[in-house]
Amino acid sequence: MRKIIMSALAAATIAAPAMATGKVTCDVPESEWQPREALEAQLTAEGWTVRKSKVDGGCYEVYAKDEEGRKIEAYFDPATFEKLYVAQRGKVLFEKK
């Protein structure tokens, strides 16, 4: 028992699988992507305040304050800018069906 626990402990500590972080993934050829700055500009025009954005799981992920002032995390299709997923502190506000 003691040995099992000790080795499981060691394994759990060493093995840090680099899993994909996001809840959403996109599969769009990179040649079709529009620039991320264009998405930021579009969202800003719609009333969001963008804090930062990055690529996650092949989608564009945006951290922002929405038009209602909520701190949100949102995913977009990098080619069409279609909104895929929006969450506030882990609470899902929008999810594309």
Next chain:
Amino acid sequence: MKAIVNHRIFFWTLLALPAVAAILSGKDAADQLHGTGEWSARLLILALAISPLVLVARRARWTLWLQQRRRYIGVAAFAYAALHTFYYVMDMETLPAILSEITIISIWTGWLAIIAMLLMALTSNDASMRWLRAGWKKLQRLAYPAAILTLAHWLLIHDGVTAALIHFAPLALLEAYRIAHHLNRRKTPAHA
């Protein structure tokens, strides 16, 4: 060398290093949440892991060394949680903004966790220990609900559950060992 390593100030410095690095980094409040939250959780997990570690490692010297410093580790866990909350408040800016998201489960689990840790931190001194007597030990058991609330907070707020699970797995295993150990002992008292 040994005298330095065993000195209180050495240990306090060690505990303060991540905070110093975070503050000096000059990152935005929103970007400080990640590091401060993780350090708080790590220290809380370490504080809780010490007793079962002493048991598993059969009172190895290093586990006893840690055990003597458990109270400092617990207080540091609270200090990092306080820093984390400070950055959260700085980032949210206004009370209405803070209140507007307090009903979200990932957020209220955080608030409950820090309230539990605050109660423990406030009573982590000799005077409270004398004053509360037997109640003191009971109060310090708030560390368990605090840890479970922290796990929930982390799982719900962070993108992906891997980091939270990796941090909590060792503690879960150690607790499983401790429970199995106690059950075994009860079954075969002669073996104890």
